[in-house]
Amino acid sequence: MIYFQWYEGMSVGVPLIDSDHKALIAIINELHALTEAERGGETLKYVIRELVRYTQFHFHREEKVLQACGYPNLAEHMQAHVGFIQYINDVRNSHIRNPDKLFREDILDYLKDWLKRHILIDDMAYRPFIENDPRANVAALQGGPGLDEVRESVRD
Numbered sequence: 001m002i003y004f005q006w007y008e009g010m011s012v013g014v015p016l017i018d019s020d021h022k023a024l025i026a027i028i029n030e031l032h033a034l035t036e037a038e039r040g041g042e043t044l045k046y047v048i049r050e051l052v053r054y055t056q057f058h059f060h061r062e063e064k065v066l067q068a069c070g071y072p073n074l075a076e077h078m079q080a081h082v083g084f085i086q087y088i089n090d091v092r093n094s095h096i097r098n099p100d101k102l103f104r105e106d107i108l109d110y111l112k113d114w115l116k117r118h119i120l121i122d123d124m125a126y127r128p129f130i131e132n133d134p135r136a137n138v139a140a141l142q143g144g145p146g147l148d149e150v151r152e153s154v155r156d
């Protein structure tokens with residue numbers, strides 16, 4: 001059984017944003033697989049780093065889309081993003097300090113629950129503002145730094 005599954009009811013109406021959400025869910029599923037297999041070390045370090053990188057990339061892109069479409073609750077939405085970035089950076093720093101530890105199940109469940117709730121409630125709230133706005137797809141393609149730039153900013 002898949003730990004965390006994207007389904008159509010999670011669509012926010014812009015394919016690139018949905019693709020980002022699927023990618024984040026895939027990373028959380030990788031963390032789950034490593035936890036189940038009791039694997040840590042370098043592989044876990046790499047996947048945690050990818051979680052931080054891709055989350056930053058996605059939040060940048062999404063914020064650009066919301067800005068382009070004039071979403072009125074952008075500031076509040078960005079605050080939620082900042083809080084999650086702080087949390088996963090803390091998780092990453094904790095793993096760097098204790099690289100021999102396995103990933104904790106309660107953290108895994110928090111990541112899953114936070115992202116699911118954020119997509120279904122916070123992200124879904126902007127759907128009516130972006131789904132039929134052509135500026136959304138343009139901003140999604142152009143918005144934010146490229147993934148390579150984010151990779152550079154989140155180093156070992």
Ligand code: FEO
Binds near residue numbers: 021059062077122123
């Ligand atoms: Fe898709 Fe607001 O994160």
